[in-house]
Amino acid sequence: MGSKRLDRRELLKHGATLAGGLTLGAMAPASGQTPASGSPAAASGPKMIRGDKDLIAYGDRSHFVTSVRIPHGGRPSPDAFGLVFHVASPLQDSVGVITPSSLHYVATTRGSFLPDIDPKDHRLMIHGMVDRPLTFTMEDLKRLPSVTRLHFIECAGNRSTPKAKNVQESHGMTSNAEWTGVLLSTLLKECGVKGGATWFVAEGAEEVKGASSMPIAKAMDDVIVAYGMNGEAVRPQNGFPLRLMVPGFEGIFSTKYVRRIKLVDRYYMNYNDYGHLRQDEKEAVLGFQWGPKSVITRPSAGQQLAGKGFYEITGLAWSGGGAIKRVEVSTDDGKHWMDAEFKGTPQRMAHARFGCPWNWDGKETVLLSRCTDELGAVQPTRAQVAKFFNVPLGEVPGLDNTIQPWHVASDGSVTNGHTT
Amino acid sequence: MGTPLRFLACVLLGGFLLGASVLAQSSAKYGVGTTPTAEEIRAWDISIGPDGTELPPGRGTAKEGAQLFTSKGCVACHGANGTGGRAPELKSKDGPSVETWKRGRILPVRAPFATIVWDYINRGMPLGREGSLKPDEVYALTAFLLSLNEVITEDFVLDQQSLPKVKMPLGDDYASLPDWKPKTRRMKGYPY
Numbered sequence: 025m026g027s028k029r030l031d032r033r034e035l036l037k038h039g040a041t042l043a044g045g046l047t048l049g050a051m052a053p054a055s056g057q058t059p060a061s062g063s064p065a066a067a068s069g070p071k072m073i074r075g076d077k078d079l080i081a082y083g084d085r086s087h088f089v090t091s092v093r094i095p096h097g098g099r100p101s102p103d104a105f106g107l108v109f110h111v112a113s114p115l116q117d118s119v120g121v122i123t124p125s126s127l128h129y130v131a132t133t134r135g136s137f138l139p140d141i142d143p144k145d146h147r148l149m150i151h152g153m154v155d156r157p158l159t160f161t162m163e164d165l166k167r168l169p170s171v172t173r174l175h176f177i178e179c180a181g182n183r184s185t186p187k188a189k190n191v192q193e194s195h196g197m198t199s200n201a202e203w204t205g206v207l208l209s210t211l212l213k214e215c216g217v218k219g220g221a222t223w224f225v226a227e228g229a230e231e232v233k234g235a236s237s238m239p240i241a242k243a244m245d246d247v248i249v250a251y252g253m254n255g256e257a258v259r260p261q262n263g264f265p266l267r268l269m270v271p272g273f274e275g276i277f278s279t280k281y282v283r284r285i286k287l288v289d290r291y292y293m294n295y296n297d298y299g300h301l302r303q304d305e306k307e308a309v310l311g312f313q314w315g316p317k318s319v320i321t322r323p324s325a326g327q328q329l330a331g332k333g334f335y336e337i338t339g340l341a342w343s344g345g346g347a348i349k350r351v352e353v354s355t356d357d358g359k360h361w362m363d364a365e366f367k368g369t370p371q372r373m374a375h376a377r378f379g380c381p382w383n384w385d386g387k388e389t390v391l392l393s394r395c396t397d398e399l400g401a402v403q404p405t406r407a408q409v410a411k412f413f414n415v416p417l418g419e420v421p422g423l424d425n426t427i428q429p430w431h432v433a434s435d436g437s438v439t440n441g442h443t444t
Numbered sequence: 445m446g447t448p449l450r451f452l453a454c455v456l457l458g459g460f461l462l463g464a465s466v467l468a469q470s471s472a473k474y475g476v477g478t479t480p481t482a483e484e485i486r487a488w489d490i491s492i493g494p495d496g497t498e499l500p501p502g503r504g505t506a507k508e509g510a511q512l513f514t515s516k517g518c519v520a521c522h523g524a525n526g527t528g529g530r531a532p533e534l535k536s537k538d539g540p541s542v543e544t545w546k547r548g549r550i551l552p553v554r555a556p557f558a559t560i561v562w563d564y565i566n567r568g569m570p571l572g573r574e575g576s577l578k579p580d581e582v583y584a585l586t587a588f589l590l591s592l593n594e595v596i597t598e599d600f601v602l603d604q605q606s607l608p609k610v611k612m613p614l615g616d617d618y619a620s621l622p623d624w625k626p627k628t629r630r631m632k633g634y635p636y
Contacts, residue, residue, distance in 0.1 A: 105571075134568070151485050158477035159484070167476050214472045225491045231575075232568040235491050245626040284488050291621055292493050295564040298555050301618045303545045308619035309631040316636075346627060399629050404636035412635070425636075 091117040093127055096197055097181065099135075107135035108261075110179065112196025115321050115340065121174065121368065121375045123199035125254045130261045131179045131197065131275055133234040133296065139281055141229060143257075143265035148211075148249065152224075152286035155216030162251065162265055168206045168214075171248060173271075174374035176200040176342045178314055180274040183424040186442045190326035194428060194440065195319045198342070200375035201262075203269045204252030208285070209244045217244075221287040225294065226268050228281040235294040236277050238270065240287070246271050246373075249282065271373035272313050272344030274300075274423065306413070310422045314344030316403045317425035318351055318378070318395040329436035332386035337364075340375045343397035347371060350396040351378040357390035357429070358405075364393070372398075384432070390441050391430045403427055406442070418444040492563040496608030499562070502579030503603040506596070509588025512581055516570055526592055531571075535592050544613045552589040556618060558602075558610035562586045583607070 078084075095101040096110035103109070111130040113123055123129075143162045151157035178198035188194035217240070224243050227235040238247075248269040251258060258264045263280030270277040276296055291297065302308040318341035323329055337355070341348045348370040352361040362380060370376035378393070394403040406426040410417045420426065429441025492498045513519060519529070526534030536547040547553050552561050566582045568574055577585070587602040596602075596610060622630065 149480050149485070149488060151480065151489070156472060157480050157485060158472075159480045160477045164476045164478075168474060211477075214474055214477065216472070227488075227491060231572075233490065233574075235567075239624045241624055241626065286489070286491065288493060290493065292491055293557055293560055294491055295560060295568065298551075298560050299549075301554075301556065303618060305619040306631065306634075309622045310634065312622055312624060313630055315630065345629065399627065401629055402636055408636060 091127065093129070094192060094196070096129075096131075096193075101130075103135065105135075106137060108132055108138070109135045110181065110197060111261075112192050113199045115191045115196055115198075115319070116324050116326065118321055118340070119377075121200055121340070121377045122254060123201055123375075125201065125256070125259045125262065128199040128201060128253075128259070128262055129177070129179065129197050131181075133230075133232050133276070136230055136232065138260050139230045140260070141265055141281060146229070146265050146283065148266060148283055148285070150211055150215050150285045150287075152288055153218040153221035154212070154287055155218060156214075158211075158215050160211070165206050165249065165251060165266070168210055170204055170252075171207055172202060172204045172252070173248065173269075174200060174202050174371045175248075175269055175271045176373060176375050177269070177275045177278055178317075178342075180276065180311075180423055184426070184428055184440070184442055185418075186440060186444065188325070188440050188442070190440075191319060191321055191324040191428075194325070194442075197275070198375075200340075200342070201253050202255065203248055203250040205248045205250035205266075205269070208247040208249050208268070211249060211285075212243060212287075217287060220289050223288050223291055225284075225286045225288060225292045226277075226279040226282055227284040227286075228263075228267075228279050229283040230281050234276075234279060234296055235292075236279060236296045237288075237292040237294060238273070238277055242270065242273070272346075274312060274314070277312075304421070307421050314342070314423055315425040316343040316345065316348070316395045316397040316401050317341070318348075318393045318403055319428045320353070320391055320393050320430055323391065323432065323438045324430055325438050325440045327438045329384060329432065329438065331436060332384050335382050335384060336379050337382045337391065337393075338367075338377065338379045339393050341370075341378055341393070341395035342373070342375045343395070343399075343401065344373060345401055346373065346398035348376045348395050349398050351376070352394050353378075353380040353382075354392040354394075355382055355384075355389060358392055361394070386434060388434045389432050391432060391438075392427050394427050416444070490563070490567055492559040492566075494557040494559055494608065496559050496604060499559070499604045499607060500579045501604055502583050503601055504580050504582070504584025504587050505601055506584075506587040506591030506598045508580075509584035509586070509591075512584055513588055516577070516581070516585075518570065518585075521571065526589065534589055540594055540613060544615075544617065547613075550593070552586075552593050552595060553613055556612055556614045556616070558586065558590060558595075558607050558612060561589060562607060565589075 091114045093111045096112040099109050101108045101111050113127050113129040148160045182197035184194035223237050225237050227233050250269045266282050268279040268282050320339035322338050341351045351364040353364050354361045364378035364380040367377040396402045409420045431439045431441040489498050521529050521531035522534050523529030536550045536553045538547045555561050565585050583602045590596045591598050
């Protein structure tokens with residue numbers, strides 16, 4: 025946070041002093057709406073902020089809203105060199121399904137500086153097993169038919185452990201945004217895919233030129249070459265000016281700063297790919313695509329219930345396999361389940377917001393959510409996955425899509441229910 | 445797929461695909477984008493496949509690589525002899541007698557193809573000066589890391605031809621990759 029925002033706060037104090045009398049008078053009708061529980065400050069109306077050129081040009085959130093991203097997994101971001109690794113999104117404060125771009129999670133291949141790319145100089149080259157290799161400028165891409173879709177991204181390292189003190193630490197390496205761009209299939213058809221092309225390599229323009237191999241079937245299905253995010257240009261931390269959006273796959277496949285796509289006839293085993301190799305067949309098959317996953321964001325660990333009574337339980341559900349069809353919530357540690365309602369229509373490979381009414385009786389309990397996707401896959405408990413792989417609870421392999429328990433104590437404090 | 449096999453596949457499939465390839469050769473629908481030159485493609489074509497097609501000419505040995513490991517500053521992060529630094533370990537504590545998967549995630553040990561080691565040094569090192577190494581230097585550093593882990597001998601010459609043929613410790617001891625299809629569950633028989 026720069027000094028600029030502090031300046032604005034100074035301006036606020038200053039402005040309030042200068043224009044105090046006039047402001048109070050002008051705001052008198054509004055104070056009539058102040059609820060009985062309002063503080064004395066609210067009764068006399070809020071402080072007023074003068075118009076600010078910067079705030080007119082590009083808006084800012086209220087300084088009372090302090091929700092921020094945090095470095096993930098104990099590795100500093102930025103580190104002593106200014107390298108950024110993994111940064112988690114504050115899901116505990118999320119409402120609706122869109123993650124604001126400023127709060128979208130960030131991950132880099134190995135710790136990275138931010139490439140400062142002039143979009144005028146950026147190119148996407150498609151070559152390899154195509155009839156016509158082609159290079160596209162950003163302007164070229166914006167001439168082509170576009171799609172706009174909601175999709176989540178989730179880092180393969182998004183795994184809840186007993187150490188996680190809140191849902192940001194346990195689940196914050198996923199976010200959901202509205203992505204706009206050209207379907208990769210549109211570009212590949214423009215180049216003409218040669219028979220025998222079975223995989224493609226996508227490569228970024230950042231310093232390590234992160235590259236991943238993916239099946240052509242995915243490219244032809246739903247991969248977006250995205251230049252837009254939440255109604256504006258993709259943010260630099262999320263791949264400006266151009267990134268792949270590979271719906272439902274592990275986040276690393278959604279290649280940021282994408283500048284090259286090469287069609288090939290085999291798995292190319294790049295550095296990122298080698299990191300995905302597994303010895304066990306089952307683990308390998310359960311990689312790539314996320315299974316159905318959900319988590320209650322409110323109430324969640326680190327939050328405090330005010331006392332017994334009514335609360336809406338709300339959270340997010342998503343799946344790499346398609347749209348979420350059902351979310352169930354349990355308020356008694358899995359003895360009974362009730363169907364939650366969706367807020368809006370769940371989209372394919374996107375976070376869906378769910379809600380469920382709850383009257384807390386003030387007794388200790390455990391809250392759970394589980395979801396079912398359009399393929400009929402149901403989110404498992406960690407015990408179920410541990411049994412499948414025949415490993416201890418704390419060592420379940422692969423992408424973690426298991427049910428998250430939140431423990432509610434009789435004093436209203438909520439904590440992580442994972443103990444191993 | 446080796447060249448003879450690929451040729452055979454082309455011959456066998458040639459007639460069968462004739463109809464399809466006529467379609468594939470149809471003109472672009474939108475006519476947007478420009479054709480890159482061969483030189484432009486070569487300059488960006490840096491992902492080295494397992495058969496080494498994209499490798500540039502050059503050569504190097506472990507002895508040369510050992511000197512570069514010091515002179516290029518690799519030791520500052522990876523430690524002398526690739527161990528004990530802040531950056532990832534490059535030398536396995538265990539010898540070749542230990543099962544490869546149990547020797548840790550050490551790039552020159554676990555990589556199933558030597559091309560991956562070359563590729564990563566070339567694209568990602570040294571930190572802050574990525575892309576500055578010349579092909580001979582990348583061959584030499586690759587040779588050094590492979591020799592350090594007893595994959596090749598100290599005087600083995602790595603070049604365009606020999607690098608893809610290096611037999612890595614992992615061999616083909618890794619799981620085959622998922623055959624991905626849209627709207628399909630990840631694994632048959634997985635209950636969740």
